[in-house]
Ligand SMILES: [Zn+2]
C-alpha cells in the first residue's frame with residue numbers, strides 16, 4: 058500500500074535514505090520517537106503544518122469507495138495544504154479538538170465528513186484570501202498531488218533538488234560559492250509574489266539568514282517547504298521540472314563492475330541484494346504500467362515483460378506488501394464466465410439469507426460478498442458483469458416490486474445455467490475462496506484515490 062496509500066512517495070523525495078527507513082519502520086512496525094522532527098513537522102520552522110483529518114467537501118461526494126462510503130483522499134490529508142485544486146475550494150475538517158485528534162475519536166474519523174456534532178469548517182487560514190493567494194495555494198496542492206505519485210518525475214529526489222537549488226541560486230546571484238549574497242537574497246525574497254507562502258510555511262527567515270538552504274547543503278524536510286522554495290526560485294513548475302530533468306544524470310543504479318576473474322553470478326546477486334529497494338521500486342513501477350495497459354496478462358507474463366531483475370525481485374507477496382495489485386490467476390474465458398455466475402449466485406443466496414433473517418434497507422457490497430471476499434472480487438474486475446449486476450440489484454432489501462421483478466429476470470438465465478452442486482463448479486469456487494488475498498488494503502489500492510494521484 059506504500060506507493061499509493063501513504064505520503065511516503067512524497068516525503069521520501071526530501072529525506073535521506075536512512076530517514077526513509079525510519080519513516081517506513083514508523084508506518085509499518087512500531088511508532089518511532091522523534092518522527093515529527095524527521096518529517097520536518099516540529100522544531101523552529103515546524104508547527105504550522107498539522108496532522109488533521111482534512112477533506113474537500115466536494116471530493117467526498119465523488120470519492121466513493123466500493124462500500125458506498127466516501128474515502129479519505131490522500132492529497133487532501135497532506136499536513137499544511139489549505140485548498141483542493143480539483144474543486145478550487147478550501148479544505149475542511151471537523152471543528153472541535155476531539156474530532157481532529159484521530160486517536161481520541163477513531164469513530165469520528167472512520168470516514169471524511171463525520172463529526173461529534175460540532176460541525177465542519179474550512180481549515181484555519183484558508184478563508185479571506187485574495188484570488189492571487191488562493192491560486193498560490195491551489196498550485197501547492199497541484200504540485201503536491203503530482204509528487205505523491207511515485208511514477209511522476211522519479212528523478213525528483215533530494216540530491217537532484219539540492220543541485221538544482223544550488224545552481225539556480227548561483228545563477229540569479231543569490232549565492233557565490235558557499236556565501237550568501239545577503240542584499241540580493243533580502244531583495245529577491247522580500248519582493249517575491251510568493252512571499253506570503255514563504256511566510257506561511259515558515260521558511261522566509263531561514264532562507265534569508267542561513268546560507269545552507271540556498272547552497273543546497275540543507276533541504277527542508279517538509280515537502281511543502283521545499284516545494285515553496287524551489288517554486289519561488291523558478292517561478293513556475295514547468296521551469297522547475299526542466300531544471301530537474303537537465304540536472305539529474307539518470308544513473309540511478311551503480312552497475313556491477315565488469316572486471317574479469319570473479320564470479321559474475323555471485324557478484325550480481327550481491328549487487329542486487331544491495332540495491333533491492335531501488336530495484337524493487339523501478340521494477341514495480343514498470344509492472345504496474347504493464348498491468349494497467351494489458352488486463353489479460355498474468356503475473357508471470359508481466360514479470361517476463363518487465364525483464365531484467367524483475368523475475369528475481371518481484372513476487373506476488375512483495376507486490377501485495379507494497380500495495381500493488383497483482384492479477385488474479387488467469388482463467389479461461391469460460392472459467393471466468395462460470396465464476397461470474399457462481400459469484401452472482403452467491404450474492405442472490407446472500408440476499409435471500411439476509412431477507413429471511415429479517416434484514417431490510419441498504420446492504421453493502423462487502424456484506425453481499427462476505428462468502429467470497431470483496432478483495433478477491435476486486436481482483437476479478439472486468440470479468441464479472443453478472444455479479445456486478447447482481448450486486449446493484451441486491452444492494453437494497455425489500456425492493457419495490459418493479460426492481461424485484463428485474464432481479465428475478467436477471468436471475469432466470471442464472472437458474473438455467475446453475476449446475477448441480479456436486480459438479481466441479483464448487484471445486485473452482487472453493488479453491489478461489491481458499492486463496493486469501495494477503496493485503497487488507499487491496500480495495501483501497503484499487504480505489505479512485507490511486508488515480509487521483511496521477
Ligand atoms: Zn475537492
Ligand SMILES: [Zn+2]
Pocket residue numbers: 151152153154155156157172173174175176
Ligand atoms: Zn467534534
